[in-house]
Amino acid sequence: MVVELISVGTEILLGNIVNTNAAFLAEQCAYLGLSCFYQTTVGDNEERLAETLHTALKRSDVIILSGGLGPTRDDLTKEVAAKVLGKSMYMDEKQKESIKTFFEKRGLPLTDNNWKQALIPEGAIILYNDNGTAPGIIMEEGEKTVILLPGPPNELLPMFKKDVYDYLNRKTPNTISSQVVKICGMGESQVEDMVKDLMENDNPTLAPYAKTGEVHLRVTAMAENDKEAKKLTKPVVKELKSRIGSYIYTTNPDVTLEEAVVDLLDKNHLTFCTAESCTGGMLAARLVNVPGVSEVFKEGMITYSNKAKRNRLGVKKGTLAKYGAVSEQVAKEMAKGGCFFTKSDVCVAVTGIAGPDGGTEEKPVGLVYIACNVCGKVTVKEYHFSGNRAKIRENTVSSALTLMRLCVLEYFSEITFGKKEK
């Protein structure tokens, strides 16, 4: 089945916003096993929108339009799509009620133009919007399906996940079941090398996706029904777990690396602190993305200057003079000092050269040391990142999260299998 995406909005044509909806929808359609050959963006213009929809209907089975469902006169996606498919519109009482409730709940004044959003093409499936007033719409016409979704990502994403994904999955002759396996601490080629035989399978397929500092493997099975499809993915996921082991940090699509790290610390009743130089707070900021981090996060220290490294973390003057601020030794002392001064169980410390200046032949831009102290056991690793200042700092943050995770895991396996004590 072939799907085509049409994004409607003058703000995209003018470059005022980046079209993240298209990337999200395209990725979801790929997971569903749908082929997508074209993505088009048009403005809120009746003639051009109608022409684009006509073209899409000729060459694709499912057309997903996003944007242009708002209350203003500019918003005409629904009107144009209904016209192209020859559908009349009626006022839907339930949708009218839902708009009224939405405004009442928020104490906002309800203007007359909002009722436009309760007009529904005859025979359409209505997707009620939990996060806004414009409903989504599915229209079926012969072999073709036209799906209209609201433009704001905080409305489009949940609506797609809640209703459209399953609708499309039911529509395809076979059911697709897809399972993600998220890996940190290994490069893409290393992961591919370990699973290349599994990547040759047709059903389930196995595809790697490289993210900053992570690799996601997606196992996708096709079968007559969901149960059969899951039966196919399950042994592959099990096999991946046995091959890749603890480098897999989650198989839950909604869990991020920072969430996995915070969760691991929380489960082991460990508090932590951060000591950052070149990342300048980015590492702590990412960990503070996690709601509820306050249970385990004691404090963060951004010791950009040598003086701050000495005063705040007790790094020795001699160590700085002998090895320089960007060195294994300084990273180690930072991680030790962090735990000591904040009375945390875990400290992750970062020192490096993010550039563009400050690099030398011996210590080039991109050289980073990350140390992790887990209850007194300190691990230091050396990294060489490429790219610009932003890229180097991003990679450093991902690597620091990965190192934290692996050091905590290692510490506990030592306790359990080695010394048998904390």
Place this chain on the structure above:
Amino acid sequence: MVVELISVGTEILLGNIVNTNAAFLAEQCAYLGLSCFYQTTVGDNEERLAETLHTALKRSDVIILSGGLGPTRDDLTKEVAAKVLGKSMYMDEKQKESIKTFFEKRGLPLTDNNWKQALIPEGAIILYNDNGTAPGIIMEEGEKTVILLPGPPNELLPMFKKDVYDYLNRKTPNTISSQVVKICGMGESQVEDMVKDLMENDNPTLAPYAKTGEVHLRVTAMAENDKEAKKLTKPVVKELKSRIGSYIYTTNPDVTLEEAVVDLLDKNHLTFCTAESCTGGMLAARLVNVPGVSEVFKEGMITYSNKAKRNRLGVKKGTLAKYGAVSEQVAKEMAKGGCFFTKSDVCVAVTGIAGPDGGTEEKPVGLVYIACNVCGKVTVKEYHFSGNRAKIRENTVSSALTLMRLCVLEYFSEITFGKKEK
């Protein structure tokens, strides 16, 4: 003149990457006064790419294609575009030399498939690539222009700015001169209110763009040549400066708010530190985006817990107990303590409720206090932000940068016009 964008790449169709190039190109074309009615994405497929280019040539004057210029067999944008326009290709010796130098400089092995990138359509303008091996190409055919740009943003952006912008500006019957005026500390509607009479002008036009915590005004003039166009924008920019005053932080398109803040501190020989609670390092991380920040940045403290606020910043136990961690009083003590303990001239301190939990009726999610201490003079402001955790934290960071800037400016005008001493 009408421009159309075609993005080529299977990775965009699969949703593996977000198409930021399209937003960049669309914005630049809008600045140039070009109309853009369609943006299309197609994969690396000869037939569909040729069809898309044919359609675009029928309805637009300038077609900008990005992506698919690499050395592999998959990359066929140049080959397809040359075929559609009926151009043969030749091996360009200068381009060949430039590829050789690129590999030699980096000590990388040069494989044969790279020579493909030295093949140029007859009569084309070559845009040499400073950041990669694929050259950009401009082909003119009658009234139509086809421009090919490499896909990686770190190659496309500089190439467009260096060569394509001016080329397109020369091509338009009139020359466009565009000047941005960046404002912080005022809302979009407030800015619009102050300049609405100027927004009614046809030439130069004045358009506002809302960014997180900022408003950018763009003054765009059209004239016979650049000198005449600049003559039109100059008095408007002057008028904006006189109306909006020190809320304008730059008129340089490449300068960010954090750069303006760091620059202001540096010029006034002020060192600074940060004390963050809910933003958890994001504020420091944004300031550390600025290369050379080490000249003025002493250190950052992420005092997420009450204990850290007391130990690191000297916030009084009584103040925390009486007013709570999210209060004007605590923000003030944080900013005072920050300067005291780090011996910095300036400290910006943030405490707030980013959610989703932790809000109460009295102190709802989104309530944030930001304090700024400039050489002992402390200003505290209360903010109410909406949106999710990420949005609240982003807005907090922008507001903190804005407050830093305004407090430093205010402090120095007091010195100059008031006490006449530091």
